[in-house]
Amino acid sequence: xxxxxxxxxxxxxxxxxxxxxxxxxxxxxxxxxxxxxxxxxxxxxxxxxxxxxxxxxxxxxxxxxxxxxxxxxxxxxxxxxxxxxxxxxxxxxxxxxxxxxxxxxxxxxxxxxxxxxxxxxxxxxxxxxxxxxxxxxxxxxxxxxxxxxxxxxxxxxxxxxxxxxxxxxxxxxxxxxxxxxxxxxxxxxxxxxxxxxxxxxxxxxxxxxxxxxxxxxxxxxxxxxxxxxxxxxxxxxxxxxxxxxxxxxxxxxxxxxxxxxxxxxxxxxxxxxxxxxxxxxxxxxxxxxxxxxxxxxxxxxxxxxxxxxxxxxxxxxxxxxxxxxxxxxx
Numbered sequence: 001x002x003x004x005x006x007x008x009x010x011x012x013x014x015x016x017x018x019x020x021x022x023x024x025x026x027x028x029x030x031x032x033x034x035x036x037x038x039x040x041x042x043x044x045x046x047x048x049x050x051x052x053x054x055x056x057x058x059x060x061x062x063x064x065x066x067x068x069x070x071x072x073x074x075x076x077x078x079x080x081x082x083x084x085x086x087x088x089x090x091x092x093x094x095x096x097x098x099x100x101x102x103x104x105x106x107x108x109x110x111x112x113x114x115x116x117x118x119x120x121x122x123x124x125x126x127x128x129x130x131x132x133x134x135x136x137x138x139x140x141x142x143x144x145x146x147x148x149x150x151x152x153x154x155x156x157x158x159x160x161x162x163x164x165x166x167x168x169x170x171x172x173x174x175x176x177x178x179x180x181x182x183x184x185x186x187x188x189x190x191x192x193x194x195x196x197x198x199x200x201x202x203x204x205x206x207x208x209x210x211x212x213x214x215x216x217x218x219x220x221x222x223x224x225x226x227x228x229x230x231x232x233x234x235x236x237x238x239x240x241x242x243x244x245x246x247x248x249x250x251x252x253x254x255x256x257x258x259x260x261x262x263x264x265x266x267x268x269x270x271x272x273x274x275x276x277x278x279x280x281x282x283x284x285x286x287x288x289x290x291x292x293x294x295x296x297x298x299x300x301x302x303x304x305x306x307x308x309x310x311x312x313x314x315x316x317x318x319x320x321x322x323x324x325x326x327x328x329x330x
Contacts, residue, residue, distance in 0.1 A: 004052035004054060004060065004083075005052070005053045006050055006052050006053075007050075007051055007053075008049050009044070009045060009049035009050070009051045009064070011045075014040065014041075014045070016058075016059040017040055017045075017059065017078075018035060018037075018040050019059075020059055020060070020062060020078050020080060021034055021035055021040065021078060021111075023080060024079075024080070024111050025111050025278075027081045027113070028081075028111045028112060028278055029111065029133065029276070029277040029278020030109075030111030030112060030277070030278035030279065030280050031111065031278075031280045032277075033110075034111060039110070042066070043066070043074075043076040043110070044062055044064045044078075046064040046066030046067075046074070046076075047066060047067075048064065048065040048066075048099045049065075050063050050064075050092070050095050060079070060080040060082070060083045060088075061078065061079045061088045062078050063077035063092040063095060063096060064077070065096060065099055065100060072104075072105075072106055073103050073104070073105035074105065074106050074107075074108050075096040075100070075105050075106070075108070075285075076107070076108045076110075077089070077107075078111075081113070084113070085115060089115065089116065089119040090119065090123065093119065093120075093123045093125070096285075097285065104284060105284075106128075106282060106283065106284050106285075107125060107282065107284070109280060109281045109282070110280045111280065112278065112280065112281050120283050125283040125285055126283060126284050127283050128282050128283065128284050129260075129281060129282040130260070130261045130280070130281040131258045131259055131260045131261060131279070131281075132258065132259050132261060132278075132279055133256070133278050133279065134256065134266075134269055134276055134277060135254055135255070135256055135277045136254060136255040136256075136272070136273050136274045137273075137275075138247065138248040138254060138255060140273060141244045141245055141248065141273065142241050142273065143241065144237045144238045144241050145238065146203070146235065146238050147233045147234070147235065149205065150204065150206070150211070150235065151203070151204050152202065152203045152204070152239070153201065153204070154197055154199070154201060155195075155198075155200040155201075155215070156197065159202055160186055160190075161182065162204070162210040163189070163200075163202045163210070163215070164182040164185050164186060166202050166203070166210040166211065166212055166213040166227065167185060167223065169227040170212065170213065170225025170226055170227050170228075171225055173228060189215060194217045194218040194220075195215070195216070195217050196216040196218070199243055199246045199247070199250075200214060200215045200216045201214050201239055201242065201243075203226075203235055203238075203239065205230070210227075211226065211227045211229075211230040212224075212226040212227065212239060213239070214236075214239035214240065214242075214243055216243055216246075216247075219252045219255050220255075220256045221243055221256070221257040224240060224257075236268070237268060240269070240272055241272060243255065244272075244273075255274075256277075257274065258280070261279070
């Protein structure tokens with residue numbers, strides 16, 4: 001492989017991998033949670049690993065293969081910014097393909113660079129999901145009042161059902177929506193150890209119907225939604241700025257969210273003071289790389305490849321990751 005010294009990762013490489021991730025995140029932006037120990041272990045210490053070191057022994061490239069909960073093969077990798085465009089990324093893609101023959105695999109990229117985008121495109125990897133990571137520094141927060149008669153309440157046992165109703169009615173008309181029961185949705189919400197019940201809010205019409213919501217975890221705005229009949233009344237915008245104010249008053253120095261690259265709410269978040277911190281994405285290798293003794297004979301008809309619309313992930317959920325906040329028509 002290239003002109004680096006390659007070997008398997010060892011447990012003692014953990015700090016070096018985390019430092020490489022920090023360098024890449026500082027250069028390219030992306031999901032700050034990538035630096036959490038759990039993320040490092042999950043994405044870079046799988047059952048198959050490879051590490052590239054320069055002549056000084058510094059770790060400058062890494063890749064790993066693992067499995068998700070559904071048994072899909074996952075690939076993750078990093079290349080130090082100073083060692084890009086030297087063929088190391090291509091070698092890592094080839095390594096992953098050689099270790100996962102006769103299988104589709106999915107690339108998890110929590111930090112993206114222009115070099116990575118070019119590499120994945122030239123390597124035949126197809127993007128199935130991408131979202132912008134956005135940050136607000138809380139120095140200036142807009143003031144957006146609620147429409148007359150609209151009120152909000154925090155998340156409690158009494159309002160839990162209304163949160164689900166607002167969620168379902170806000171998102172069920174969006175492409176790629178996955179139906180989930182109230183019990184499942186509330187379990188996901190309440191099992192989050194960082195949930196902020198008082199900061200998470202559900203909005204009500206004058207007649208008491210739930211018409212919008214925001215859910216907050218630590219200093220992340222996880223979900224923002226407004227039911228279709230109330231979009232355009234700035235309810236979503238109010239819920240966002242109310243959250244920003246609450247986070248600032250609690251001592252936070254920033255607020256974060258992620259939004260799909262195709263979501264028009266991206267422009268709303270920019271107007272409210274959020275700035276892009278990078279991109280995270282998912283790619284699929286839809287080509288099956290068979291071992292030599294399993295290659296189909298010439299002329300054998302192959303089944304057509306599944307084609308997914310841009311922004312829809314095949315067979316994967318964003319479990320243990322930040323869900324995409326949306327504020328349709330906010």
